[in-house]
Amino acid sequence: MPDSPRRLIDLSHTIEAGMITYKGLPAPLVCDHLSREASRANYDAGTEFQIGRIEMVGNTGTYLDTPFHRYADGEDLSDVGLARVAALPGLVVGVPDLQAIDADRFAGLDVRGMAVLVHTGWARHWRTDAYFEDHPFLTEAAAALLVDAGAALVGIDSHNIDDTRTRARPAHTLLLRAGIPICEHMRGLELLPDAGFRFTAAPPKIKAFGTFPVRAFAEVG
Secondary structure, eight states, X not given: OOOOSOXXXXXXXXXXXXXXXXXXXXXXXXXXXXXXXXXXXXXXXXOOOOEEEEEOOSSOSSEEEOGGGTOTTSOOTTTSOGGGTSSEEEEEEEOXXXXXXXXXXXXXXXXXTOEEEEEOSGGGGTTSGGGGSSOOEEOHHHHHHHHHTTOSEEEESSSOSSOTXXXXXXXXXXXXXXXXXXEESOOOGGGXXXXXXXXXXXXXXXXTOOEEEOOOEEEEO
């Protein structure tokens, strides 16, 4: 096949046994259900397989929140169609060295139908204690603007799209009520152009589940 000018850019963290994504939630357990050595008894000589097992909460690694995460009657992972999470036109909004990201950072931007990816640079702290403290977040006004402006999806490369120093979660509340999925704990947004790319963060199709890890990526060119 001829060479394609497109580039695929991975925007996800790797999930590893024992890593903590969100303090207070258990780390994933990744192990063998059936090891290669044990499998040899089931096959001809020279043939072996591994069947893996993973135990984890949905909020692990880079993950997508659907409305069911916040609302009992909201759309779950199986309800949100591929058109909502795959091949979306993308827009990167850079907000370096800013903790409370307010509506003015999105004012005047045409975000209708777009995956709006908020690049804070916080991913540089991934898997350190600093990642969990004083992280960047969207204000309620910013989330309200994105809802009113018709954003299709909102992503952030930070610990949470809301300020975790309080018990309120206005960004989750407003975005998910409007049916706008949220992709948290992203990485690599510095590798993207400001616009002119397609973004995908498709989760498994699971009933009665609101959040799950995704292989988030952008197609550029």
